[in-house]
Amino acid sequence: MSTPTDLLDDLTADLDAVFVFSPSSGFYERFEELDDEVVVIAPENTVDAEQFVELPLAFENIRDRIRFGVEGAMERNFVGDGDQVGCVVSVFDGDHDALVRVRADESMHSGVYDLFANSRADPGVIRDVFEVVIELGKKGQKGKPVGALFVVGDAGKVMNKSRPLSYNPFEKSHVHVGDPIVNVMLKEFSRLDGAFVISDSGKIVSAYRYLEPGAEGVDIPKGLGTRHMAGAAITRETNATTIVLSESDGMVRAFKGGELILEIDPEDY
Amino acid sequence: MSGAPAIQFGDEIGGPLGVIPERVWLAFAVFALAALLAWVVVRINAGLLRRAGVPETIEGTAFERTVRGIGTSTVAIVSQLTGWFIILLGGIVALSIAEPTYAQQFWERATGFFPRLFVAVLILIVGVIVGDKIELLLSERLRSVKLPQIGIIPTVAKYSVFYVAFVLALDQIGVATFALVVLLALYALALVVFTVVAGEQLLTSAAAGLYLFLNEPYGIGDRVRIGDQAGVVQEIDVFVTHIESDGEEYVVPNDRVFEGGIVILHDQ
Numbered sequence: 001m002s003t004p005t006d007l008l009d010d011l012t013a014d015l016d017a018v019f020v021f022s023p024s025s026g027f028y029e030r031f032e033e034l035d036d037e038v039v040v041i042a043p044e045n046t047v048d049a050e051q052f053v054e055l056p057l058a059f060e061n062i063r064d065r066i067r068f069g070v071e072g073a074m075e076r077n078f079v080g081d082g083d084q085v086g087c088v089v090s091v092f093d094g095d096h097d098a099l100v101r102v103r104a105d106e107s108m109h110s111g112v113y114d115l116f117a118n119s120r121a122d123p124g125v126i127r128d129v130f131e132v133v134i135e136l137g138k139k140g141q142k143g144k145p146v147g148a149l150f151v152v153g154d155a156g157k158v159m160n161k162s163r164p165l166s167y168n169p170f171e172k173s174h175v176h177v178g179d180p181i182v183n184v185m186l187k188e189f190s191r192l193d194g195a196f197v198i199s200d201s202g203k204i205v206s207a208y209r210y211l212e213p214g215a216e217g218v219d220i221p222k223g224l225g226t227r228h229m230a231g232a233a234i235t236r237e238t239n240a241t242t243i244v245l246s247e248s249d250g251m252v253r254a255f256k257g258g259e260l261i262l263e264i265d266p267e268d269y
Numbered sequence: 270m271s272g273a274p275a276i277q278f279g280d281e282i283g284g285p286l287g288v289i290p291e292r293v294w295l296a297f298a299v300f301a302l303a304a305l306l307a308w309v310v311v312r313i314n315a316g317l318l319r320r321a322g323v324p325e326t327i328e329g330t331a332f333e334r335t336v337r338g339i340g341t342s343t344v345a346i347v348s349q350l351t352g353w354f355i356i357l358l359g360g361i362v363a364l365s366i367a368e369p370t371y372a373q374q375f376w377e378r379a380t381g382f383f384p385r386l387f388v389a390v391l392i393l394i395v396g397v398i399v400g401d402k403i404e405l406l407l408s409e410r411l412r413s414v415k416l417p418q419i420g421i422i423p424t425v426a427k428y429s430v431f432y433v434a435f436v437l438a439l440d441q442i443g444v445a446t447f448a449l450v451v452l453l454a455l456y457a458l459a460l461v462v463f464t465v466v467a468g469e470q471l472l473t474s475a476a477a478g479l480y481l482f483l484n485e486p487y488g489i490g491d492r493v494r495i496g497d498q499a500g501v502v503q504e505i506d507v508f509v510t511h512i513e514s515d516g517e518e519y520v521v522p523n524d525r526v527f528e529g530g531i532v533i534l535h536d537q
Contacts, residue, residue: 156501156513159490172485197489199504200511205489 011101016083019069020096022055023047023088027096039078041069051078056116056127060268062091062100064112070104071113079104111261115254120239121153125202128178132186133245133252137266139187147247148190149231151211154239155199161237162209165194169207176202195230195242213237218258231255296363303359307352314348330401332394347394354387382442389441396434400427429456470524471508477523478507487533494532495521 017037020028028047031038040049043058053072059065066087073079087100102108116123129150140146151158169189175182177198186196189207197205213233220232224246231242236258244253245266254262318324324344327333333343361383404427411419436453440446465472482505487493491502493512498521500514510526512519 154503155489156503160492160501171488174482199489201504201506203489203504 008099011099012086014084015086015101017073017079017085017104019066019073019085019087021065021069021087021089023096037078039069039073041065041072051076053078056123057130057264058269059264061264062089062098064262064264065089066100066102067108067110068112068116070102070108071110072117074104075113075117081105111256111259115241115256115261119153119241119256121198121200121241122202125177125198125200126152126241126243128202129198129243130252130254132177132183133243134264134266134269135183136187136190137245137250137252138269145247145250146190146245147227148245149195149211149227150198150243151195151209151231151234152198152241152243153200155197155203155205157238158197158211158234158240159205159209161213161234162195162197162211164206165208165210166192167208170204171206173204175204177204178202195234220255220260224253228253228255232258232260235259293367296367299366300359300363303356303362307355307359310355311348311352314351315344318344318348327398327402329405330398331404332397332401343394343398347391350387350390350394354383357383385441385443389438392434392438392441396430396437400430400434403427403430470522473524473527474508474522477527478505478509481505481510481523481526482507487531492534494534495525496529499532499534 015036017039018031018034019039019041020031022042023031023040025047028040028049037051038049039051039053040047041053041055043055045052045054051073053069053076055065055068059068066089069087070079070085073085074081079085081104083104085102085104087102088096089098089100090096091098116126119126129152133148133150136146136148169192175185177183177186182204186204189196192208194208194210196207197209199205211230211234213230214237215229215233218229218233218236220228225248228244228246231244231253232255234240235242235255242255244255245251246253250266252264252266253260324342327343336343336346404423407423407426408420411422432453436446436449439449481487487502487505489502489504493499493502495510495512498512498514498519500512500517500519502510503513503518504511507523509520509522512521
């Protein structure tokens with residue numbers, strides 16, 4: 001007969017590390033006496049934790065959030081391959097209400113952490129593009145759903161593997177993603193066809209780009225359209241990351257190395 | 270005898286008060302008026318400073334914090350300074366009315382000195398606040414630079430401002446400051462020479478980068494050759510241009526663009 005306490009004992013037996021997601025300082029103090037490794041995973045290190053992984057997006061999906069935390073902690077050698085990790089998270093808004101036990105190993109590896117931390121472009125730039133795309137997905141363009149394709153990083157190569165569809169509205173301008181006015185501009189320009197090209201440091205190089213990568217060997221889920229195909233294929237031929245907003249189902253997807261790395265629903269943010 | 274008219278007045282007031290000459294009464298009146306004026310000026314000054322947004326601007330500076338610690342504020346001190354100045358002036362005028370011969374001498378010296386002292390104190394206060402504020406702004410700017418020794422820069426900037434304010438204040442009250450000014454000039458000269466010598470490359474690069482920004486002779490994605498390096502332009506900023514070819518990324522200082530010129534490669 002298994003009571004909830006027994007169940008919890010099973011979950012917490014022989015843990016190598018505890019991951020605490022976005023703790024308040026009072027909540028974090030309760031973990032400080034723990035012998036196990038304690039890793040804090042949060043947007044900001046407000047509790048001055050020694051071991052900390054920065055969360056660039058408040059992933060609504062718990063699996064993504066935990067994956068990101070585990071991959072980040074493995075990357076920084078907070079935990080080793082095969083370690084048992086207990087994750088204290090909040091599934092619903094507010095207090096921490098769930099404990100998830102995972103094994104940190106290569107099979108966990110989906111590349112979510114690499115997408116942000118080890119892309120060619122600066123992590124802040126990727127995050128800013130995500131924010132623009134999520135907002136675009138939530139509000140659409142004048143209320144109508146809109147699709148968009150952003151190619152971030154390795155801009156020189158991307159420019160050489162694409163051609164202009166029309167005059168580049170960003171020619172001789174020096175605007176960067178993340179500037180407040182730029183988000184409005186990008187929203188307006190998103191009705192144009194073609195891709196946005198953004199450099200490693202976040203400069204918007206071009207809009208209206210027709211991507212011309214070879215699509216051989218690109219394996220993305222069936223049912224996605226030409227925009228996703230083009231976005232995925234360009235990441236195979238260059239070191240860029242693409243972030244695609246689907247016009248038909250409204251999802252935001254990120255591709256790297258020709259593979260779908262992350263899929264999020266903008267409505268959750 | 271000058272006593273006769275005074276007794277006449279004294280008759281009207283009557284009693285022991287009559288002994289006091291009318292001149293003293295006038296002096297009292299002047300002093301009271303000065304006090305009232307000072308009070309009004311203090312109120313107006315404080316209001317003006319507050320409306321000019323001074324409290325928000327100087328928030329967090331060490332001076333403001335110290336002053337807050339003793340239960341007042343910079344605005345109060347500065348505005349009260351004008352008040353004290355007026356009261357002091359009123360006091361001197363009153364004295365000169367009550368006792369002309371004694372005050373005459375004092376007055377002659379003081380008229381020149383007190384306004385200067387007032388300005389000197391004001392300069393000191395403003396200097397301390399500006400210095401603190403500069404330290405605060407600089408350290409905020411440099412926070413992202415993770416180097417412990419970087420903390421010296423805001424401190425040096427702060428004390429430079431203090432020093433200038435100190436010299437100005439001393440100069441106001443007529444202390445010989447020539448040596449200090451020479452010291453200041455030497456310090457400024459050293460700073461300029463240091464910046465020019467150490468930052469020459471950076472300055473020329475920035476000037477070239479400015480030209481590249483305005484005219485954009487080449488953009489991201491263009492194939493160029495700068496000196497020995499050829500490749501695709503990946504990034505242009507004020508100081509450097511990133512050129513990549515075959516997985517090797519060259520970071521070329523922009524002044525090189527003007528030194529050797531750029532070759533833009535079309536169709537290879």
